[in-house]
Amino acid sequence: MLTKIVRTVANQLILFIVIFGLYVIVHGHITPGGGFQGGAVIVSGVVMLLVAFSSKELKKSLRERVLSIMESSGAVIFIGLAFAGIGTVFFYNLLVGTPIFGRVPAIGPGPGDIWTGGVIPLMNFAVGLKVIAGLSAVVLALALFSGGEEVEE
Template sequence: MLSKIVRTVANQLTLFIVVFGLYVIAHGHITPGGGFQGGAVIVSGVILLLVAFGSQELKKSIRERVLSIVESSGAVLFAILAFAGIGTAFFYNFLVGTPIFGGVPEPGPGPGDIWTGGVIPLMNFAVGLKVIAGLSAVVLAIALFSSGEEVEE
């Protein structure tokens, strides 16, 4: 565990890292990024907390069971979205023309609109959940293994 100043700064920076990661996930269909990249950014906040507080403190606040449930939820949500339009095609964009993520963008160059991605932002969110939980579990397992503590299966 590092000094109180480092822990305080790590707590404050983690909030900004998580918000930026959520931004990358939400805008993945418009700009470079998406679920995997945003999830990896958010896990970098977890790693920052790991460095500042140590693996024992982080283990108290992050449960392996919760990570497993979140990872499974991301996979199930992705599969549901993939099969939702199965009447026409796998991964069919069934939100086209609806007020939620179904807007049609104006023709020509432009930065894009967040509401024009169809099911892609929702799939990015599902992938983000899976990556956040999976990478956090890997980082936590490596940290606990390197500290000499027995990792539960």
């Protein structure tokens, strides 16, 4: 655990990091970015918390069970969206033209609209959930593993 200054700054900064990561995930079909990138941004915030606080402190709020449920539900949403279009082909974008995320933008460069993209925003969300939970679990497990050895020695 680091000094109180570092802990306070990390506590304030994690909010902005999470908001920026969620922005990158949600706007994945309009601006550069997407599920993988936004998830990695949020996990970098988790790593910052891990540096500022000890891994045992962080384990109280980030449970391994919750993380594994989050990752599995992300995978299930992704596969479910893939199977939803199986009437045509696997991974068919069936939401284009419907009221949900179904607007079609004008051809060519444009500012973009959040309600476009069909299943792409939902898949971005699923992949983002997967990446956040998976990488957080890996980082936390590695930190707990090495931290436990230090205590024993």
